Each structure stands twice: as C-alpha cells, then as structure tokens.
Amino acid sequence: MIFCFLFLAGCVEDTSSDMEDVQDTVDEGEELQEDLDGTGVYNETNTTGPKTVIVYLENYAFDPYVVTISAGDTVKWVKNDHPAQIIKGNIFQSQTMREGDTYSFTFEEPGNYDYQIVTHPWTPGGIVVVE
Template sequence: MRREYIIFIILLWILAEGCAENGVEESDLAVTPVETPVVPAEVPQAPAEIVENPENYTSNQTPVENVTVPEAEIPAEPKTVEVKIEDFAFNPDSVTISPGDTVRWTNLDLFTHKVTGPDFSSGTLRDGDSYGFTFTREGTYRYYCSIHASMEGVVIVEG
C-alpha cells in the first residue's frame, strides 16, 4: 500500500507540472523593449543683448520696439465656398472670396447642368456631382449654366 501511495503522489506531481505548462517556453515570453533616445535638434539662436535702461545705450545700439503684425496682413488659409445648384438656380448666386479660395458647385437637381465662366467650365454635372475651381486672380467672374441660360451667378475675388 505504501508503494501505491508513493506512485500516486508522483503521478499527481507530474500531472500538476503538466497543467502548469502552457507549451510556451519562458524565453519566448521574455521580451525586453529597447528604447532609442531621441535628442532634440538644437536651434541656433542669435545672442541677445540686454539693455536694462536707456542710459546704457551706446551709439551703435538702437532700442527696438515690439512690432505686432495686424491680422489683415497675415495670409489666411485658402477656403472652399459651397454653391448649391437646385431648383434651376445657383444658391447663393453671388459669393465674395479671396485669391486662392475655391468655389465648389454641387448639383442637387435631378436635371443635368454645366457651370460655365470666362476661365472655367464644369462639364456635365448630374445629380450629386460637384465641380470646384480655384480663383487665383482678383476680379468679377460672371458664370451661367450653358444648358439653362437663365441660371446665372457671380464670383467676386478681392484681396
């Protein structure tokens, strides 16, 4: 009986070891991440002169005032203005944009239309089709639908 008891203990131990393993060796699980240090690039800067009061000015030093650039002088990002084609009309029929802006016409009618201007033409636009044109020069651009001449609009480009 004692021999059977020892065999039983050994079998339990083997079974416990077998259940504890999941078939993956420990070396497969141990992954050490590698960090690559990132060194920020140095930006060269001109040496700054510190002038504490006007008495310290010499003949070759000129006081500099803070200069603020008005927003009107900062070029704006180009934008896209939407014009809907619906009920045989351009909506809105007049838009004012800046040079570099785009006008995009989208046909929401069941009928085909063609946006035609002095420097651009959309080709045939079916229901859901869009056409965009980027205006680079200032001016007034009158356009119309070359299929339905009563449909007219205007793009005013001013800087």
C-alpha cells in the same frame, strides 16, 4: 397608466455619450469646419488660409447667387437636383453634372467672374474675388 409610463421610459435613449463623442471630435479637430453659420464657407485648418465656398445648384438656380472670396480660395458647386447641367464661366467650365456631382475651381486672380448654366444662360451666378 403606470405600465405605459414604464414602457415608454424604457424607449428613451441616453444621448449624453453621443454628445461627448461629438465634443471629443471637435476638440481633436475635424478636417472641415462645420458650416454652423450657413455661409457655405469651409476652412480645412480652422485658421487663416485658402477656403472652399460651397454653391448649391438646384431648381435651375445657384445658392448663394453671388459669393465673395479671396484670391486663392476655391468655389465648389454641388448639384442637388435631377437634370444634367453644365456650369460655364469665362475661365472655367464644369463637366456635365448630374445629381450628387461636384465641380471645384480655384480663383487665383482678383476680379468679378460671371457664370451660368449652359442650357439656361438666363440663370447667372457670380463670384467676386478680392485681394
């Protein structure tokens, strides 16, 4: 029994130095603010200014389905599944996106923008751009 305890005790790693490294990185400032609250909003400067909102495309659906951003912000679509697809809106159209591909568009004008998967127009998404 004691042998098992000593053996297992030797398998435990000290992760305190890893956490210190993470804290040092945070203290120095990362290029992108981590999405801890799950909103999909990333701000490169951790202050006010243009942001990039992430929308995932998977299983013929957008997540989140609708996002609200400010004029000058960017939406970045990330393709997370296998079939190739194209995203199309009134003022933008992606390239053919395969798993792992991304497409970004910066919305300069306030308004409501609808989009969908070209081959599945019954799968809409929406962008609300405010001042």
